[in-house]
Amino acid sequence: MTLAMKRVSAIIxxxxxxxxxxxxxxxxxxxxVIFAFLFRSEQSVGASVLTMPMNMALSITGAFVQAMxxxxxxxxxxxxxxxxxxxxxxxxxxxxxxxxxxxTVSAVILSILIANTPSINLVSFLLLLIPNIVMYLALxxxxxxxxxxxxxxxxxxxxxxxIFLMGPMFGAxxxxxxxxxxxxxxxxxxxxxxxxxxxxxxxxxxxxxxIGVTCIWAVASVLLCIIVYRAKRYDA
Amino acid sequence: xxxxxxxxxxxxxxxxxxxxxxxxxxxxxxxxxxFLGPSGSGKTTTVKILSGQMLPTTGTARVFGVDxxxxxxxxxxxxxxxxxxxxxxxxxxxxxxxxxxxxLFCKLYNVPSSRAKEVLEQVNLANERQxxxxxxxxGMKQRVTLARALLHNPDILFLDEPTSALDPTNTxxxxxxxxxxxxxxxxxxxTTHDMEEAESLCHxxxxxHQGHIAAMDTPQRLxxxxxxxxxxxxxxxxxxxxxxxxxxxxxxYDWMTTGKMVAIHSNEPTLSDIFIKVTGGIxx
Numbered sequence: 148m149t150l151a152m153k154r155v156s157a158i159i160x161x162x163x164x165x166x167x168x169x170x171x172x173x174x175x176x177x178x179x180v181i182f183a184f185l186f187r188s189e190q191s192v193g194a195s196v197l198t199m200p201m202n203m204a205l206s207i208t209g210a211f212v213q214a215m216x217x218x219x220x221x222x223x224x225x226x227x228x229x230x231x232x233x234x235x236x237x238x239x240x241x242x243x244x245x246x247x248x249x250x251t252v253s254a255v256i257l258s259i260l261i262a263n264t265p266s267i268n269l270v271s272f273l274l275l276l277i278p279n280i281v282m283y284l285a286l287x288x289x290x291x292x293x294x295x296x297x298x299x300x301x302x303x304x305x306x307x308x309x310i311f312l313m314g315p316m317f318g319a320x321x322x323x324x325x326x327x328x329x330x331x332x333x334x335x336x337x338x339x340x341x342x343x344x345x346x347x348x349x350x351x352x353x354x355x356x357x358i359g360v361t362c363i364w365a366v367a368s369v370l371l372c373i374i375v376y377r378a379k380r381y382d383a
Numbered sequence: 384x385x386x387x388x389x390x391x392x393x394x395x396x397x398x399x400x401x402x403x404x405x406x407x408x409x410x411x412x413x414x415x416x417x418f419l420g421p422s423g424s425g426k427t428t429t430v431k432i433l434s435g436q437m438l439p440t441t442g443t444a445r446v447f448g449v450d451x452x453x454x455x456x457x458x459x460x461x462x463x464x465x466x467x468x469x470x471x472x473x474x475x476x477x478x479x480x481x482x483x484x485x486x487l488f489c490k491l492y493n494v495p496s497s498r499a500k501e502v503l504e505q506v507n508l509a510n511e512r513q514x515x516x517x518x519x520x521x522g523m524k525q526r527v528t529l530a531r532a533l534l535h536n537p538d539i540l541f542l543d544e545p546t547s548a549l550d551p552t553n554t555x556x557x558x559x560x561x562x563x564x565x566x567x568x569x570x571x572x573x574t575t576h577d578m579e580e581a582e583s584l585c586h587x588x589x590x591x592h593q594g595h596i597a598a599m600d601t602p603q604r605l606x607x608x609x610x611x612x613x614x615x616x617x618x619x620x621x622x623x624x625x626x627x628x629x630x631x632x633x634x635x636y637d638w639m640t641t642g643k644m645v646a647i648h649s650n651e652p653t654l655s656d657i658f659i660k661v662t663g664g665i666x667x
Binding site: 150169225227235 | 434435436460463464466468470472474475476477478479483486487488490491492493531
């Protein structure tokens with residue numbers, strides 16, 4: 148094992164021990180699973196509703212758990228100590244993101260099972276899921292870095308959550324074509340549209356554009372996250 | 384003597400506010416160097432620059448012979464592996480045990496886990512290894528933080544107000560550990576507003592006032608330099624202030640030969656007195 152891998156592994160172990168003793172974090176991670184029961188339906192509903200449980204799992208568990216973890220490190224000045232150790236920024240981020248990623252995947256799987264979401268081709272789904280997870284973890288890190296305390300993550304992250312999850316509803320109310328076109332590019336809408344195509348007999352080639360748009364979101368979020376991380380890592 | 388930190392014409396500005404103004408100093412390997420000044424005088428800014436957390440606006444700061452502002456990633460990594468930092472904030476993972484906190488950093492610094500026990504013995508906390516950090520007192524947390532800073536045997540230890548808000552007993556524990564470390568060869572850069580702490584620990588001190596160094600020397604030389612010209616003598620007949628001249632020497636001789644002398648004190652100022660004299664400010 149290289150030194151870099153040892154350092155990432157050490158941070159993952161620390162995050163695992165720390166997260167398992169943090170009830171607020173565990174509750175936040177579990178919220179989408181609880182919500183999944185509300186979306187349990189046997190009736191035929193639209194793709195936006197059918198994908199809501201997994202989109203909630205991605206945004207709440209993915210972004211908010213990561214945001215809380217990063218914000219707490221900042222709040223307690225431990226992020227600075229990590230940055231002053233030989234661990235490189237990418238190692239710290241990977242170590243922190245690994246636990247959030249595991250929690251997010253678990254929440255997505257449980258939400259799908261609980262909400263009776265129709266089955267979907269695994270390869271296609273993974274190609275949709277991976278850039279989504281990367282994007283939400285990057286956005287979560289961003290929210291965490293911008294927040295002064297872990298409590299403040301809710302305040303800063305809520306607008307994002309509302310736009311991503313409730314955007315289509317707001318769009319319908321505004322009755323503006325430009326807004327609706329913009330909403331169509333949201334990652335949550337890309338997920339819903341891609342799943343709709345797959346549920347209606349489409350294949351992987353039919354959803355490349357949706358995967359592509361989600362990947363652009365992921366790359367943009369990661370770049371923004373790196374820029375803010377470099378500026379904020381010693382703030383505290 | 385080998386210089387380990389060399390600072391020349393260092394300035395740091397935050398917008399219109401000038402935090403450091405053209406400061407110069409050199410620290411030799413094995414020294415305990417005290418950077419003394421009130422809150423907001425630029426002490427923490429200096430530590431942040433020297434530890435690589437912040438770039439100077441102008442001037443140079445060389446640590447281990449490398450210019451902090453021009454370090455590449457490899458040099459930066461080497462720099463971080465050779466320094467330890469202790470601030471007045473706890474910076475520990477509250478939900479984890481002392482052992483878990485130290486083990487994480489053993490792995491990050493690539494030192495054996497057994498090192499955790501060694502450093503805890505140094506700060507007198509070996510028996511508390513399994514205790515969760517959040518149950519510790521502030522003084523104990525500070526000792527754990529010091530233990531963590533020592534895990535990789537740093538060549539330079541940066542201490543930013545390490546004993547502020549600690550009780551005298553815990554302060555004593557920290558001071559004893561620092562003296563032992565320094566005897567073992569660690570260079571210590573200490574910022575403090577506590578003059579007694581500086582007197583007890585430092586080989587050399589600098590007074591930082593509004594971003595510039597107002598005076599710098601060994602505590603003893605500073606005391607002699609700023610001592611007044613009188614000696615206080617307590618006799619069986621009363622207390623007298625005697626000039627350091629022939630007449631004063633005769634009076635002291637008389638008191639001694641007639642058995643009236645009770646006590647004699649040179650009126651050396653404390654570092655706090657000197658700071659006030661040099662800067663016109665007070666320390667808080």
